[in-house]
Amino acid sequence: MIVHGKLRSENWKREDGQVSNTLIVEASFVGHDLTRGTSVFHRSSRPERAETDVHDEIQEMVHRESGDTTQVDGWGNPRPVPNAQETVRRQDPAA
DSSP states (O other): OEEEEEEEEEEEEOTTSOEEEEEEEEEEEEEOOGGGSOOOOOOOOOOOOOHHHHHHHHHHHHTSOGGGSOOBOTTSOBOOOOOHHHHHHHHOTTO
């Protein structure tokens, strides 16, 4: 096994007062050591979805009530929900 990453050391004091040292490996990548043999990679496959399932799901999303979704701005952040009085003022220009 090959590990690529950082090795760091932590010093800590035990209950009996002695100082101990612990080594910690922060691994970025872990893999097979190919100097000792060969390896084969097999990509896992996802189960196929029927096209009708996708179509039905899209139709359900398109025809969902507008109150079911959260309004977002251009950056994808949720917009604040106005209270009922603000909504009435915006719709009534005489107010």
